[in-house]
Amino acid sequence: MIQQKVQLLKEKGIVVTIQRMAVLDALEEMAELHPTVEDLYRSLKGRYPTFSLATVYNTLEIFHKMGLVQELSFPKRERCYDPNTEPHPHFFCRVCGRVWDVGKTCPIPECPVLKIKNLGGKKVEGIQIYFYGVCQECRNSK
Amino acid sequence: MIQQKVQLLKEKGIVVTIQRMAVLDALEEMAELHPTVEDLYRSLKGRYPTFSLATVYNTLEIFHKMGLVQELSFPKRERCYDPNTEPHPHFFCRVCGRVWDVGKTCPIPECPVLKIKNLGGKKVEGIQIYFYGVCQECRNSK
């Protein structure tokens, strides 16, 4: 499985380093959480005490550019990452700040827009669908 | 038309001040641009030299909470605002940073997801569909 990751990075033309492998691992472990840079840094710093925050930023930037992760952005919240690069909607709870994948547990109608590659001359490289609101848990506990 | 705006704020239960009227005006004028806080502040500061940046932030926050504007968020870019509160997709050019409304000039398939109010217990209060890519102008000029 380490070999798989080495392979993956090489395919994408990304120089293989220990740090980049470690970020891949951390992303995989925390995928459900949709980790922020800080989440990843905290975890990586625990295992590798000299791990640098700048390296986390650099690594995620190159992973994103090379299509290994999706980058999610919400108002009033740090951005976060999803190693599942298949386009799919996300839900953001404005109370607890958590982010969920939408579509698996709560099915939604087909989204033909997710297939769009071109908008009247504008080249589409990525698409995000965001739902904002309050999750069940936060609705109950108020 | 000033009366209309006074009316609008009162209906929403927002205290009417000169600054808030001015922000409404500026938003309307710059709607196409999808102005950032800085865009609005620059324009307002020109007309009212003591206008405060914090007031722009405060005003937009309350306008957003009361449903007078949509708030748009993109990675590596200041957030920006759209006074058109009808849910509709946006396109963001990663080269020039401009934001467009999608749907008018470049028609897209119906998006049934824009009608969703509930996702398995999660209350949906807002929805955004974002397209990321490169606009025609930026594709040509490289």
Add this chain to the structure above:
DNA sequence: GTGGCTGCAAATCATTTGCATATAC
């Protein structure tokens, strides 16, 4: 060997906060 990464610290940028004064109602 060399170009590309990493770690560290400092710098930058957007956004928020605290508080005294001013304004809406």
Add this chain to the structure above:
DNA sequence: GTATATGCAAATGATTTGCAGCCAC
């Protein structure tokens, strides 16, 4: 008159940058 908004400046928080030393290829 009182609650609420404003302006200013300082604080915060996230992200970026510069650069010397290190590592992958």
